[in-house]
Amino acid sequence: MDLGVRVPDENLKTTVLTEAHRALGGRMVAFAGYAMPVQYPRGILKEHQWTRERAGLFDVSHMGPAWLELTSPSGDPQADHAAVAALVEPLICGDIAGLKPGRLRYTLLLNSDGGVLDDLMIGRPLADADQGRLYVVVNAGTKESDFSLLTAAVADRAQLRRADDGALIALQGPAAADVLAGVLADAASLGFMSFRQIAYADHALVVSRSGYTGEDGFEILIPARIAQALWNRLLSDERVAPIGLGARDSLRLEAGLPLYGHDIDESVSPVEAALGFAISKRRLKVGDMRGAGRMRQEQAGALSRVRVGLRILEGAPAREGAEITDVDGAPVGIVTSGGFGPSLGAPLAMGFVPPALSQPGTELKVLVRSRPQPARVVDMPFVPHRYHRHP
Amino acid sequence: MHFSKDHEWVEVEGDVATVGITAYAAEQLGDVVFVELPATGKAIAVGEALAVVESVKAASDVYAPVSGEVIAANDLLGDTPETVNQAPEASGWFVKIKLSRPAEVDDLMDRAAYETFLATL
Numbered sequence: 001m002d003l004g005v006r007v008p009d010e011n012l013k014t015t016v017l018t019e020a021h022r023a024l025g026g027r028m029v030a031f032a033g034y035a036m037p038v039q040y041p042r043g044i045l046k047e048h049q050w051t052r053e054r055a056g057l058f059d060v061s062h063m064g065p066a067w068l069e070l071t072s073p074s075g076d077p078q079a080d081h082a083a084v085a086a087l088v089e090p091l092i093c094g095d096i097a098g099l100k101p102g103r104l105r106y107t108l109l110l111n112s113d114g115g116v117l118d119d120l121m122i123g124r125p126l127a128d129a130d131q132g133r134l135y136v137v138v139n140a141g142t143k144e145s146d147f148s149l150l151t152a153a154v155a156d157r158a159q160l161r162r163a164d165d166g167a168l169i170a171l172q173g174p175a176a177a178d179v180l181a182g183v184l185a186d187a188a189s190l191g192f193m194s195f196r197q198i199a200y201a202d203h204a205l206v207v208s209r210s211g212y213t214g215e216d217g218f219e220i221l222i223p224a225r226i227a228q229a230l231w232n233r234l235l236s237d238e239r240v241a242p243i244g245l246g247a248r249d250s251l252r253l254e255a256g257l258p259l260y261g262h263d264i265d266e267s268v269s270p271v272e273a274a275l276g277f278a279i280s281k282r283r284l285k286v287g288d289m290r291g292a293g294r295m296r297q298e299q300a301g302a303l304s305r306v307r308v309g310l311r312i313l314e315g316a317p318a319r320e321g322a323e324i325t326d327v328d329g330a331p332v333g334i335v336t337s338g339g340f341g342p343s344l345g346a347p348l349a350m351g352f353v354p355p356a357l358s359q360p361g362t363e364l365k366v367l368v369r370s371r372p373q374p375a376r377v378v379d380m381p382f383v384p385h386r387y388h389r390h391p
Numbered sequence: 392m393h394f395s396k397d398h399e400w401v402e403v404e405g406d407v408a409t410v411g412i413t414a415y416a417a418e419q420l421g422d423v424v425f426v427e428l429p430a431t432g433k434a435i436a437v438g439e440a441l442a443v444v445e446s447v448k449a450a451s452d453v454y455a456p457v458s459g460e461v462i463a464a465n466d467l468l469g470d471t472p473e474t475v476n477q478a479p480e481a482s483g484w485f486v487k488i489k490l491s492r493p494a495e496v497d498d499l500m501d502r503a504a505y506e507t508f509l510a511t512l
Contacts, residue, residue, distance in 0.1 A: 001397050001412055001444070001453045003419045044447040045422040246421070246448050316425045317445055340424040340447050347425070369427070369443065 015061035016167050016227045024242050031245055032140035034062040039244040047247035048342040051213055052383075055173035056243035056251075057234055064143030065163040065206070065221050066136045071156060073132030080132035081124060087154045088122065088134060093270055093289055095280035096134070102126035104135070104193045104208050107278055108270050109146060114291015115266040116273060117149070118142040119258065121210065123195045135195065135206060136160075137168070137219075139260045163206075167227035172217030172251075175239040177388065180207075180218055183233060187218060192387040201226055209388060212248065214255025214381055216388040253348060254341045256309055256380025262320055263307060263336040263350050271298035272352070274307040274380075305333060305352040309380040310366065312338070312347035315373035318366040324351050325365045325372065332357055335366060343383045353377070392480070393496055394505035395456040400480055403496055408457050408488045412444065415509055417479035421446045423472045428464040428485060435461060435488065437495055442485050444475065453485065457495045463487040 012035040021028065026037030036059070039047060050056055068088060073080045085096040093114075094107030104123040108116050123135035138146040143164065151160045171180055181188035186198045187207045195208035206221035222230050234240050249259070258264045264273045269291060271279070276299070283289045284296065312318050317340050324333035338349030349366065357364060362377040393401045398416035402409045417423070425445040435441055441455040464486050467474055475483040490496070500508060 001399065001416055001451050003398065003416060003451065038448070039421060043422050045424075048447075250447055316427055316443065316450070319450065340445070342447065 013062075015059055016224045017059045017061060017169075017231055020228055020231055021059065021242070026242070026244060029245070032062055034140065036062060037242070037244040039246045040242050042241065044244070044246035044250065045342050047241065047243045048250050050241045051173045051215060051243055051247060051251055052343055053174065054239045054241070055171055055175040055179050055217075055237075056213070056247070057231070057240050058170040058172065058243050058248055059167065059231075060170055060219070061164070061167045061227075062140035063164070063168055064136075064138040064140065064146065065168055066138070066147065066150075067161045067163060068134045068136055068150065068154065068158055069161060070132035070158050077128040077131035084132055084134055084158060087158050088150070089283065089288070090290070091149065091153055092120075092122070093279045093283070093295075094122065095282055096122055096124070098280075098282070099124045101131070102194050102196065104195050104210055106193075108275060109138075109149070110270075110290040111266055112290055114269045114289075114294045116260075116264045116268050116270060117266060118146050119260050119264065119275075119278075120146070121208070123208065126196060141261055163221060166224045167222045167231065168219065169222065169227075169231060169234075170211050170213075170217060170219045171234060171240070172211045172213040172215045172243075174216060174386065176215070176217040179234065179237045179239055182237070183230075190218075192216075192389050200230065212255070212257055213251040214257070214383060214385045214387075215251075216386055249337075250339060250342055253337060253339060253350070254343055254381065254383040255385060256350075256382060258307065258350065259337055268307075269295060269298060271295050271303060272305055272307065303355050306355050306358045307336070307350055308353055308358045308377050309382055310335070310338070310349040310351060310364065310375045311344075311378050311382075312349060312366060313374040313376060315347075315371070316368045317347035318349045318368050318373065318375070322349070322351075323367040324353055324375070325367065326357065327363050327365060329365065329372065332364070341382060348382050349375070350380075392502060393456075393499035394502065394508075395454075395499055396508060397454050397456070399453060399456040401456050401496060401499060403490070403493075406490050406493060407462065408459070408490055408496070409484050410441070410456060410486050410488060411484040412453060412475065412479055413505070414479045417476050417483070420444060420451060421448065423475040426468040426472050426475060426485070428468065429461045431461050431463060433461045434491075435459065437492075445472075455488070456499060457488055457490055457492070459488040459491040461486050462489045
């Protein structure tokens with residue numbers, strides 16, 4: 001059988017935690033130019049279940065955290081936030097001006113046609129003194145182009161200060177808050193999609209209550225010098241296990257979260273991607289957004305395809321590229337990511353279909369190795385989110 | 392037991408070969424979640440795709456290490472594909488093939504030779 005390429009080549013970048021992964025028995029693969037652990041000896045299924053039941057620790061240092069900072073802040077917190085928001089908003093579809101201090105927002109970077117260049121997080125710091133800056137986290141595979149785009153767009157009015165020389169880790173799962181409370185007492189009070197700078201061992205961490213698994217959890221930006229120590233300290237809790245990219249993918253699939261470069265890319269609009277919640281109504285109304293005309297038309301019904309969730313009712317997992325047909329076998333769409341959902345105990349997929357076939361309950365077929373298998377459109381997430389929302 | 396460089400194993404009794412994937416292959420694949428097996432009666436030639444084994448991450452082809460007719464497929468793998476990880480060289484077998492060219496078995500490695508081969512990977 002074909003076992004594929006197992007050993008990443010030597011040109012791959014490493015993270016400050018690469019040696020820790022090797023010591024833990026992580027199987028390293030190439031991902032977005034980095035050598036990253038796809039799994040540890042426990043295996044993907046057990047890592048997935050561990051994260052759903054306890055707390056999983058992920059190295060996501062290949063991603064692109066950065067600060068966007070006004071070159072000459074006025075010192076007036078409201079004016080400075082408005083100014084830095086105004087620099088970034090023309091590139092994205094979200095409302096940053098209206099973001100509350102200390103909050104994080106999921107948004108989309110758009111090209112001039114309204115196609116998605118990346119999905120990213122943008123945060124507004126809590127402190128008055130920090131209102132002239134935004135915290136930005138972009139995807140690994142797009143970070144160079146995203147950072148170039150942002151740098152060019154803000155010109156001399158702001159600076160993009162990369163923060164991808166340390167570690168970015170995620171602690172995810174129902175035990176994550178209890179575990180982190182023992183290490184960073186201030187983190188436990190964060191609500192979902194909030195973030196703070198928190199001191200640890202005389203270093204400043206950026207801690208957000210966010211993630212990519214559908215579970216409660218945190219993402220933590222750590223200076224390189226203390227990254228291994230904090231990683232090891234978290235792992236010393238018996239409720240915590242290291243989790244690789246394999247389970248990260250199955251967890252995000254079950255959570256219905258798109259993967260950039262697969263479920264969304266430059267050819268897809270936010271409306272087609274079923275990410276309408278990320279489009280600012282205020283900004284769309286005034287047309288102050290790349291692709292605003294297209295998105296308004298799509299929302300009014302001029303839509304040829306939309307991202308849906310599919311349960312595969314029989315047979316093998318349908319993977320990226322598998323054709324979707326109607327029940328009579330006529331091609332209607334394509335699977336953009338799919339696999340086996342360990343918590344569902346069944347295969348699941350995301351893909352694009354015409355709006356008329358996008359209602360939950362619609363029966364379709366997917367072609368796996370030329371064989372039609374029954375599938376059904378279902379609501380996403382496939383597995384309910386368990387985020388920590390304040391009442 | 393005989394082994395191929397593609398990590399299939401073959402155990403011959405009379406003119407029937409039981410075929411599966413090696414413990415090494417199962418370990419490398421990780422958790423097996425689905426196995427697609429050929430229908431009985433199918434004629435298969437050495438090197439042809441015989442089955443597909445799916446891990447959480449990916450689908451991998453299993454190639455026929457010998458030629459012949461598929462006379463049985465392991466029904467156990469339908470409901471419990473994890474058997475491939477638990478007992479790859481025993482109850483996790485894939486198919487039984489009635490050999491059309493028994494001499495092909497001589498081209499395969501014995502366990503010592505297979506283990507020497509694994510050490511080169």
